[in-house]
Every structure is written in C-alpha cells, then in structure tokens.
Amino acid sequence: MKRPGSHAAPRAASPSGSRVFLRAVLRLWLVPVALVLWEAGTRAAANPYFPPPTTIVVRMRDMWLTGPASRLWLSDSALENFPPSLGRLFAGWAIAGVIGILLGVMLGRSVVLARFVDPLVHFGRAIPPPMLLPLLIALMSIGTQMQLTTIVFGVVWPVLLNTVDGARYVDRQHVETARVFGFSRGQRLWRVILPSSMPKIFAGLRLSLSLALILMVISELVGSTNGIGFQLRAAERAFDPPGLWGALVVLGLLGYALNLAFFTVERRVLSWHRAAKQTT
Amino acid sequence: MTGRALAGNKVLCGALGIAGLLLVMEAAGRAGLVDPAVLPLTSTILTRVAELAVDGEFLANVGATMTAWGLGLLLTVAVTVPLGLLLGSLPKLETAVRPLIEFLRPIPSVALIPLAILIFPDRLDLKIAVIFYASCWPVLINTMYGLQDVDPVAKETLRSFGFGPLAVLWRVSLPSTAPFIATGVRLAGGIALILAISAELLAGGSDGIGAYVIKAGSSPDGLEFIIAATMWAGILGVVTNSLFIGTERRLFRWHAARAGVTR
Numbered sequence: 001m002k003r004p005g006s007h008a009a010p011r012a013a014s015p016s017g018s019r020v021f022l023r024a025v026l027r028l029w030l031v032p033v034a035l036v037l038w039e040a041g042t043r044a045a046a047n048p049y050f051p052p053p054t055t056i057v058v059r060m061r062d063m064w065l066t067g068p069a070s071r072l073w074l075s076d077s078a079l080e081n082f083p084p085s086l087g088r089l090f091a092g093w094a095i096a097g098v099i100g101i102l103l104g105v106m107l108g109r110s111v112v113l114a115r116f117v118d119p120l121v122h123f124g125r126a127i128p129p130p131m132l133l134p135l136l137i138a139l140m141s142i143g144t145q146m147q148l149t150t151i152v153f154g155v156v157w158p159v160l161l162n163t164v165d166g167a168r169y170v171d172r173q174h175v176e177t178a179r180v181f182g183f184s185r186g187q188r189l190w191r192v193i194l195p196s197s198m199p200k201i202f203a204g205l206r207l208s209l210s211l212a213l214i215l216m217v218i219s220e221l222v223g224s225t226n227g228i229g230f231q232l233r234a235a236e237r238a239f240d241p242p243g244l245w246g247a248l249v250v251l252g253l254l255g256y257a258l259n260l261a262f263f264t265v266e267r268r269v270l271s272w273h274r275a276a277k278q279t280t
Numbered sequence: 281m282t283g284r285a286l287a288g289n290k291v292l293c294g295a296l297g298i299a300g301l302l303l304v305m306e307a308a309g310r311a312g313l314v315d316p317a318v319l320p321l322t323s324t325i326l327t328r329v330a331e332l333a334v335d336g337e338f339l340a341n342v343g344a345t346m347t348a349w350g351l352g353l354l355l356t357v358a359v360t361v362p363l364g365l366l367l368g369s370l371p372k373l374e375t376a377v378r379p380l381i382e383f384l385r386p387i388p389s390v391a392l393i394p395l396a397i398l399i400f401p402d403r404l405d406l407k408i409a410v411i412f413y414a415s416c417w418p419v420l421i422n423t424m425y426g427l428q429d430v431d432p433v434a435k436e437t438l439r440s441f442g443f444g445p446l447a448v449l450w451r452v453s454l455p456s457t458a459p460f461i462a463t464g465v466r467l468a469g470g471i472a473l474i475l476a477i478s479a480e481l482l483a484g485g486s487d488g489i490g491a492y493v494i495k496a497g498s499s500p501d502g503l504e505f506i507i508a509a510t511m512w513a514g515i516l517g518v519v520t521n522s523l524f525i526g527t528e529r530r531l532f533r534w535h536a537a538r539a540g541v542t543r
Contacts, residue, residue, distance in 0.1 A: 030376045031383070049399050115290055116297035123298075126470075126517025130390075130478040131510045134493045138503050139318065214388040218478050221390065229391070236394035244395050248387060255386025 051242045056249060059242035063231075064250075077231070085216060085227040088144060092151025093212040097205055100156045104163025104201075105193065114164065121160065129154030129215055133222045142223035147216070154215040155208040162204030166197025199273055202266050209262055213255050228254075302326070320504045328508035337492075342512065344487035348404055348476045349469075352411025356468055360416045361461055364423025368457075369449065374424065381420070389414035389471070390478045403485035407476050414475045415468030419461065426460025427453055459532040466524035473517060489513055 035053060042052040051059075064078035071079070107114045107121075132153055136146040170193050178192045220229025228247055235243035306322040308314045316324075332338045367374045392410055400406040434452045443451070480490025489509055496505040 027375060028379050031379050034380055049395070112293075115293040116300070118290075119294035119298055120301060123514050123518060126521060127510060127514035128470075128474040128477045128517060130474060130481055130490070131493070131513045133481060134497050135503075135506050135510055138497060138506060210386065210388075213386075214390050214474075217388045218390040218482075221394065221482055232391060232394050236397060239398070241395075241398065244398070248391055248395065251391045252383065252387035255388060256383060259386055 049241050051245060055242050056245045059240075060246040060249065063243060063246060081226050081228055081231050084144075085220065085229065088147050088151065088219075088227070089212050089216045092148050092216070093155060093205075093209055095148070096152045096156040096208060096212070097159055099152070100159025100204065100208070101163050101201060104160045105167045105189065105197070107160075108164040108167025108197070109193065114168075121157075124153075125157040125161070130218050130222075133219060137223050142225070146223060147219040150219045151212050151215045155211045158207035158211065159201065159204040162200045162207075163197060166200030167193055170196045195273075199270055202270060206259075206262050206266065209258055210255065213251070213258065217251060320507065324504055325507050325511070328504045329511050332505070332508050332512060338509070338512075341487055341489050341492040342516070345473075345476050345480065345489045346516070348407035348411065348479075348488070349472050351404075352408045352472050352476070353415060353465065353469060355408060355412050356415045356419055356472075357461075357465060359412070360419040361423055364420045364461075365427065365449065365454070365457075367420075368424040368427030369445075369453070381417075385417050389475060390482075393475075393479050393482050396479070397483050403479075403483055403487075406483055407479045407488075410479050411472045411475045415472045418467040418471070419464040422460045422464030422467075423457060426457035429460065430456045459528065462524070462528045462532065466521065466528065469520055469524055470517065473513075473520070477513065 039052050039054060042050045064075050064082075065073045066075040067073050067078070074082075107117060129150060132150055133146075136149055140146045140149070174192050174196060175188060178188045183191065216227070217229040217232070220227035221233050224230040228251060232244060232247040232251075235241075235247060302322050305314075309316050309319070309321040367377060389410060392413055393406075396406045396410050400409060430453045434456070435448050438448050438452055476488065477490045479485075480488035481494065484494065485491050489512070493506050493509050496502040496509065499505070
C-alpha cells in the first residue's frame with residue numbers, strides 16, 4: 001500500500017503538481033486501505049448482515065442505475081424515490097430557514113418579546129423531533145404534509161437561535177450610524193442588521209441542513225410511500241442487507257455532498273464579511 | 281427604562297408567555313376555532329400530563345428510555361474521549377483518519393436503525409449502538425478541537441521540568457480540554473435522546489417512551505396521551521440539558537471567563 005514515507009522526496013521538475021499529488025496521497029491514503037480492509041474483512045467474516053462493498057455496489061447499480069442513457073441511466077426506482085426525498089429535504093429546510101430568520105430577527109431586536117417567548121423556544125427545541133411523528137400521523141395522517149411539518153419543526157431551532165444571537169449583538173455603532181444617516185427601519189434591517197447577522201445565520205443553516213437530512217430519513221422510515229428512507233425500510237422488511245447498505249451509502253454520499261455544497265456557497269457569500277472584518 | 285424594570289422579572293415574563301399561549305389555545309378550543317376532537321383542549325392535555333407523572337407504567341417507560349440514553353452516553357464518553365485524545369495528540373494519525381471521519385459523519389444516524397434492527401436482536405443493545413454512533417461525533421470533534429486549544433507554553437513548561445508526555449496530557453491537556461469535552465457531551469445528550477426515541481418508534485420494542493406512544497396511538501383517546509408524552513419528552517430534554525449546563529458552570533467556573541471572551 002502507499003505509505004506516506006515512500007513519497008517523501010518530491011521531484012524538482014514539477015514541484016507544484018507533484019506536491020499537490022503528494023499532499024493528496026498523504027491526506028487520503030487511508031481511504032483505499034479502509035475500503036480494501038472492509039472488502040477483505042466482510043469476505044472473511046461472511047456475515048449476511050455485512051455484505052462486502054463490491055456486493056453493495058452491484059446491488060446499488062441493480063436498484064438505481066438500470067435505466068436508459070437518456071435519463072442518466074437512472075432507473076424507475078431511483079426516479080420514484082430520490083426526487084421526493086430531496087424535494088422534502090429542501091422544502092423543509094427552506095421553510096424552516098425563512099421562519100427561523102423572521103422570528104429570529106424579531107426576537108433578537110426586541111428584548112421584551114424575547115423575554116416572554118424564551119422559555120417556549122427552549123421547550124420547543126428540547127422536544128426530540130421524532131416524538132412528533134406519532135402525533136402528526138394522528139393529526140394529519142401519512143404524507144408529504146406530515147413529513148414537511150416534522151422537518152420544519154425539527155430544523156427551525158438552530159436557525160432561530162443563531163439568528164437571535166446574530167441580530168442581538170449587532171455592533172451598536174453600526175446601527176446608530178445608520179440611524180444618523182436617516183436609514184428607515186426597513187433599510188436598517190436590510191443594510192445593517194441582516195448582513196451583520198449573516199455569519200451566525202449561516203452557521204444555523206448549516207446545522208439545520210444536516211438535521212433536515214436526519215429528519216427526512218426518520219419521517220420516511222416511519223410514514224411514507226416513497227423516498228430513500230422508505231426504500232431503506234423496505235429493504236429491512238424484505239431482509240435485503242445489500243439493499244439496506246446501498247441506501248445507507250446513498251444517504252451518506254448525499255450528506256457529504258450537501259455539506260460540501262453548503263460550505264462552498266457559504267465561503268462565497270460570506271467572503272465580503274471576512275474582508276470587511278480585516279479592514280476594521 | 282422599562283427594560284431595566286422588567287429585567288428582574290425574567291422568570292415572570294417567561295411564565296406569562298407560557299400561560300398566555302396555553303390560555304389562547306384553550307380559548308381557541310372552547311370557542312370552536314379548533315375542533316377538540318382534532319386537537320384536544322389544553323386543559324385536558326395538562327390533566328393528562330399531570331396524570332402521567334404518577335403513572336407507574338409511563339414512568340417505567342421513561343426509565344427504559346433514560347437507561348438506554350445513559351448507557352449509550354457512557355459508552356460514547358468511555359470510547360470517544362480517549363480516541364479523541366489519541367487523534368488530537370498524534371497529528372499524522374489525525375490527518376490520515378480525517379477523510380474517514382468526513383465520510384462517516386454525514387451518514388444520517390437514524391438511517392442506521394433499520395440495519396441495527398437486523399443485527400441486534402436485543403432492543404437495549406440496538407438503542408445503545410445507534411446512540412453511540414450518533415453521539416460519538418460531537419464528543420470526538422470537540423475533544424480534538426479542545427486539544428488544539430491547549431496553551432503551548434503550559435505544555436512546554438511542564439516538559440522542561442522533566443514531565444513525560446503522559447504526565448503532560450494528564451496535568452495540562454486533559455484539564456484544559458475538559459470544558460470542550462463537556463460541551464460535546466451536552467450536544468451528544470440531545471442527539472442521544474433523539475436516537476433513543478427514534479429507535480423505539482421504529483424497532484417496535486415493548487418499553488420506552490417511543491413504544492408507549494405507539495401503543496397509545498391505538499386507543500380511542502390516545503391523542504391526549506401522545507401529546508402529554510411528547511410534553512414529557514420535552515421536559516426531559518430541558519431537564520437533562522440544564523443539568524449538563526449547570527454541571528459545566530460549576531465544574532469549569534475558571535474557564536467560563538475565558539470562553540466568554542472568545543465566544
């Protein structure tokens with residue numbers, strides 16, 4: 001296997017290229033090792049619950065990649081289950097984001113209101129979101145509405161609390177300056193308070209995104225007729241460990257991709273903020 | 281300033297807020313805005329909440345959930361803190377393991393429950409296993425992060441007095457990492473409760489708050505009990521969280537001043 005020591009001397013010919021390569025090797029060498037060990041270990045153990053990764057990949061292809069090329073090879077099963085899951089995930093996250101930011105700015109800017117509502121917020125946040133599933137199933141039966149409500153209720157809190165924090169601790173000088181220059185309330189909100197709370201809001205949105213994935217899965221596991229979580233549950237009931245692992249891999253990849261995408265967007269959106277901080 | 285006058289009455293304001301919401305909901309039910317058959321009256325729910333507090337069966341279920349919660353958290357701390365200390369003190373190992381962590385961490389933890397149902401025949405083992413997987417990440421990340429924050433001068437000082445690496449770890453690194461670990465454990469506590477209840481809802485065991493709620497769902501006036509049990513789950517969340525915060529404040533009073541500046 002590639003060991004870090006064997007690549008210790010980078011060639012002088014193309015220093016930047018080989019250095020990038022070396023750094024990648026140093027950083028990622030354990031990933032192929034882990035994959036090989038996983039394959040070898042599961043083959044040796046021959047435990048039906050732990051299929052080798054190659055079996056999982058084959059099963060994943062059978063499940064999701066048997067469609068025609070015009071549909072990016074996605075099978076009916078993939079098209080039936082992936083879009084609804086993603087739709088619920090993003091819709092729930094977006095609704096929670098809007099509610100969280102709106103309420104958060106209100107509570108952050110009004111000390112008196114915050115004082116009345118604080119215990120309610122802390123209580124609401126403390127309720128484990130899966131507890132709502134039986135309640136919501138009883139109230140609105142199985143379906144997208146109930147799943148969206150679960151996701152929104154579960155992920156609104158990080159955005160809300162972070163926005164409250166960000167809006168409350170806006171630099172007083174900035175607000176006063178805006179007031180002196182005759183900014184209206186709305187302008188102060190748009191030009192001063194929201195931008196300066198942005199880093200906090202983004203931190204909340206990032207937490208919410210990974211939480212939204214978790215709640216999407218649990219709401220589909222408990223009550224759904226489609227979605228990746230539904231397929232996961234179906235694989236469990238059909239006693240199909242490779243299918244189960246396949247769904248897990250897809251969810252893991254989804255989580256990883258979401259994190260990465262969010263990180264990239266956050267860096268781009270907040271770049272002005274870092275620049276502004278450096279000048280002051 | 282009115283804000284100053286009200287500041288002393290933070291508790292009163294909060295209580296007024298809660299009472300106000302409850303009254304509005306009760307009024308909406310009585311005025312017919314919300315059908316009591318769909319959403320029970322607030323007074324009915326509060327009665328059920330009070331009844332559950334002395335209901336032996338419900339308390340046994342709460343006990344079962346909290347046992348799994350406690351054991352899962354204990355296992356997490358026992359395994360993850362040493363692991364985090366190891367990774368944090370060996371930067372080369374950390375760089376190697378980092379991509380594995382980055383790939384494993386985004387897997388939504390509740391998705392492991394169906395797999396765990398197949399693997400673990402025993403419901404308590406199942407709950408502990410999924411709690412461990414979900415709650416190890418905040419503890420691990422916080423431990424590693426905390427180790428980076430240790431004052432290098434303090435470490436060097438001890439080293440120059442002839443203390444070995446283990447002694448430095450025990451006398452300097454661990455105490456100064458402890459507040460970070462505690463924060464990680466508090467975050468893990470909230471996650472563990474989510475996982476315990478999710479596992480109970482999905483695995484259909486015979487004990488735990490989740491199992492209680494599923495059973496209540498099949499009885500005619502079950503909704504009242506479902507809501508009351510949900511309230512209790514919230515109360516449990518608040519109580520455990522404030523216990524953690526209280527312990528952190530008491531144990532790390534020396535650290536609070538410093539953390540207050542950086543946060």
